[in-house]
Amino acid sequence: MALFHLALSLPKHWRMQTTGFDLGIFEEAVRGYAYFERPVVTLKGAGFVQLGDHFSPALAVLAPFYRLWPAPETLLVAQALLLALSVVPVTGLAVQWLGRARGVLAGLAYGLSWGLWQASGFDFHEIALSVPLIACATVALARGRWRAAVCWALPLLLIKEDQGLLLAGVGGYVLLVGRRRGLGVATLAAAALGTLLTILVLIPAANPIGTYAYGATAAPGGGDPFSRLLLPTDKWWTLAALFAPTLLLALRSPLALLTVLPLAARYWSSNPVYWSTGWHYNAVLMPIIFVAAIDGLRRLPGLPSLRYAPAVMLTIALLAAPVPDLSRPSPDVLTARQVLATVPDGARVAAANRLAPQLTSRCTVSLFPFLTFPADTGSTYFSPDGRDPLFRPVAEWAATLDTPGxxxxxxxxxxxxxRALPTAGYRPVAQGAGITIWHWEPGR
Structure with a gap:
């Protein structure tokens, strides 16, 4: 399973189809941890600490591996292994409850589920750390191991600020289904306090302008709250896509209730990206839905037609799964790498989004066109919207795309x-494959 997810991510990076937002961002953060420094992400701004964007100190667990292999591929390999690791507890439960053959089929269907391969196909994200924890917590809930479920879920607070909603779901399940009042209430309190602490205190404290940048999309606003949650119809399509691959069997289990809070938060947001079936946002729901489907099958043992349900689930997963593109990089990509090699190791470079992850392992990379001139004190920078330039890094080099993305x-x-680069003292020093490398050479 790990090979499948690797086949979706590594060749894509080698073909220069990954981006600074987000692979480059996470590499810069992990590199900071690896060298016992702050997780500064210059792609977001000079001195910008990643904890001021999303609260993800758990990324530090990848630091030893990055120290050994300092490259973006390390993060992609880690993500593939983490997603594959989550298959183990799900398959173990399925084998126990459904028998070896049907259990293995159900486990394979989960490992190939679209939420997981969507995450593999889009760079690297911190939620890769969440997926195996959620799988273990949900399996523990299914087995009635309440304390173990809470222990597996608690570290979610260190992975991303919104993962507290999943912890709250675990606490609510322990309270209502497990009837463990003390443990359930304590877990709910930990989820609420942990989430509020990160959003209201920790993230603003690390953010250069003292705010939580994503809070605006969740602001109450006006209008009918039911319409905001339920419309547009894209939200219903995502809901159907989540549960249909399990033949709706997940809805037969109370474990499906664990998806309510994360989905409600996403649907409440004013950002349409959160409603979609794309990106990586659905990966954390996949283990819940498939464990709930296994539980749903166990609750319906008297229906002979359901004997083939795991095989049908695997068939659906196989039909939906992409065929990994294992083609070698094109000649243009090889030329592009030669052009990017013009930028020396350790340089400060402002790079286009698609070029950034090709440079983050060996340079200090900021985002072009947000760029401060080397001779400046921070008063001049390319920003048509006029935002404060004080947090933008100085860059003596620039790597641009002739056709921006x-x-x-x-x-x-x-x-x-x-077009403004020559006026600012930058001169093109290398070109090819649609890329131009600029170097600041004042007075030449």
């Missing part, structure tokens, strides 16, 4: 910044 800055802003 349009994210996270617009193509128009990117091209405007490129």
């Amino acid at each position: 349009g994210f996270p800055t617009s193509t128009a802003d990117d091209l405007t910044a490129q």
Whole structure:
């Protein structure tokens, strides 16, 4: 299973299809931990500590491995192994309850589920650390091991601030289904206090402008709250896509209630990205849904037609799963690497989003077109929206795309910044494969 997820991520990086947002960001953070420094992410700003964006100190567990192999591939390998590791407890439960053959089929269906391979196909994210913990916690709940479930779920508070919602789900399940009042209430309190502490105190304390940047998308706003939760219909499509691969069997188990809080938070957000089936946001729900489906099958033993349910689930997963593209990098990619090699190790470089993860292991990389001139004190920088430039790094080198990708800055802003580079003292020193490398050479 790990090989499948690796096949989705590593060749993509080698073909230069990964991005600074987010593989480059996480590599910079992990590199900081690996060398016993702050997890500074210069792609977000000069001196910007990753904990001021998302509260993910658990990333430090990857630091020893990155110290041994300082490359973005280390994060992609770790992610594939973590996702594959989550298959073990899910398959173990399935074998125990459904028998060896049906249990293995159910485990394979989970390992190939679309939420997991969507995460593998989109760079690296901290939620890879969550998935095996959630799998173990949900399996423990299914077996009635309440204390073990809470112990598996508690570290979620150190992975990302929104993972407290999953911990709260575990606490609520222990309280209502397990009837362990003290443990359930304590877990709910830990989830609430931990989440509020990170969002209201810890993240703003580490953020250069003292705020939690993602709070605005969850602001109450006006309008009908039911419409905000239930519309547009994209939200219903995502809900159907989550439960349909298990033949809706997950809905037969109370374990499916663990998905309510995370989905409600995503659907309440004003950012449409959170409603979709893309990206990595659904990976944390996959172990819950498949364990709930296994539990649902166990609760319906008298229906002979369900004997083939695990095989059908695996068939659906196989039909939906992408075929890994194992093609070698094109000649343009090889040329691009030669062009990027012009930037010396240890340089400060402002790079386009698609070029950033090719440089983060050996340079201090900021995002182009947000760039401060080397001779400046911070008063001048390419920012059409006029935002405060004080947190933007100085860059003596720039790596730009002749045809910008349009994210996270617009193509128009990117091209405007490129046209201004010669005036600022930058000169092109290497070109090829649609990439231009600039070096600051004032007075030349």
